[in-house]
Amino acid sequence: MFHSLLQSRVQAAVRAVLPEADLALVQVRAAGEAKFGDYQCSALMAIAKSRRMNPRQLATDVVKQLDVSEWCEPVEIAGPGFLNFRLMPTAIAGALKGAVTGQHLFFAKAAQPRTVVIDFSSPNVAKPMHIGHIRSTVLGACLVKILRLLGHHVVSDNHIGDWGTQFGMLIAVWKILDYGSVGLFSSISISDLERLYRNASEQYKEDPAFKLRAQMELVKLQNGDPENLGIWKEMIEISKVHFESIYQRLGVTFDHTLGESFYNPWLKQVVSDLVEKGIARESEGAIAVFSDGVFTSPESKPAPKDDPFLIQKDGEWVANPVLIQKKDGAANYATTDLATLDYRCRTWSPHEIIYVTDGRQQLHFRQVFATFQTWQPETAKSLKLTHAWFGAILGDDGKPYKTRSGETVKLADVLDEAVDRAYKVVAEKRAELPEAELREIARIVGMGAVRYQDMLPNRQSDYVFSWDKMLALQGNTAPYVQYQFTRAAKVVREAGVPRETWTTADVALADPAELALARHLLNFGITLEAVGEECRPNYLCNYLYELAGLFSRFYENCPVLKAEASVRNSRLILCEIVAQVLQLGLDCLGIEVSEKM
């Protein structure tokens, strides 16, 4: 929209004044506050500084070369050298016209589409999905939607934990308790598996004989024993039924669900390849990747703080390697992730891979990424590896959110309770509506509230889970934004005039509330791009909250249906576009809207 048009004009003007200036510095951004105009450019101060020029003089020279009169009021030079741009109401009205006639919705498809693999959700087999999985699932799903909307090619992959040492003990208990006997088989649920898991890990810790048996069962599984493979597959199927029920409720789908086990055939090869290339070596019986040379010759240069394979201990840099093979010969987490990374590059040739996991895995991913860069430098050059990590969900006590009895909180229970609580509110507010409709609204409000609460905080912060705050009807919450949508949609619905008659009308913006609302609409695209670049859906939450608030103020101050014909049509268009942007924006967050609520 306008910011990119203005940006190229300013860049051209700067080039005319200073041909050798770095134009990449010249950015035009949405102004923080309305009194400074709609957009601002602060780059001239930086450029003037590096050249020891007077910034205001440079600004004056640039403005002389700058013609943006088709969109803006005369450009204002403010303070030490800001350029402030204020759009003319006619230009804003023109953009709204374009939107209502379907030419755009304030964003543009990427000029250079990228291929992006997004790895998210990743629950573990034999355990129910818990509260912690919501962040990865909801964040990842949001990134998938936004990047696709912006025209990128996205591959979503659910990297489920279906391989690992826990299956030894699980199979052992399964056999001891005879889960496989006829009749019992078809009725095993995820909660049975969970009990099995708890039972198994207790015995594993306390009973040496059981531990031995578990290890034996694991070896048999890994060597392809048909019985153990069958049990293992059964556990995966049971878990997948459970995962699917959650994903269906959340409206999340994946292009692929390639679990850890999928990469099993390549693990040995990854290890031997890394050893052959001298990247990994034997150490204390295991095979590990060490720092690439800095540690072994400390006199060459000081150890960089950002080397993930070094750590300072008692004033000296010592090795902090990553293990790719345990001394019993088995592969581990890093090995699987390296094989996965390799597979994804071979299969999809992505420009970027985004991993959405919790923050505790930061070191792990730094080590995996660094290993990959020395292992496959050519591929790594054109590949961006992003760890979009997030913080913990805490209870009122500031500790990880648990049930009263100290167990992890199951995701299914959270979703149920959100909908139940929403139902109570809806049933009270809209008692006249039929039961089925109340249920549907409660589902939309409850599910929306859970997601919104999760994406609103900066993802890197821990946040405190609060039922009251989540379903609050005011403030920066999903119900507030959803409510403003229903108001806007209802005005359009009740107008009772054929769409064609009002969409062909002129848009005239006069009231300050109309102008403020329209101006904010223009920033939808900038916001989507920022979310995609930084993996921060909270930008979108805040944008939509502001849009909803501006609409609400417009709604209070500017009658639509009762206004005279020309004003009425113009305001109808505003309502229609606001409804569209709110709906699409919420959809990017995975949140539905309702015509009534």
Add this chain to the structure above:
RNA sequence: GCGCGAGUAGCUCAAUUGGAUAGAGCGUUGGCCUCCGAAGCCAAAGGUUGUGGGUUCAAUUCCCGCCUCGCGCACCA
């Protein structure tokens, strides 16, 4: 010990990555339904951005020291 985060209004959080007078909600105080849905709107009060330095036209943001909290640091994933 080292690393990665966090510390902003009484509480829960923002601040588009160095921009102009640090913003919301809750809570508190006070207004607005004869008016398109009040799940709404308006107003007031509330701040030495943990702390001490530094960098510059400009610092919540970048650099250095210190304090508090969370997480991580070799065979779990």
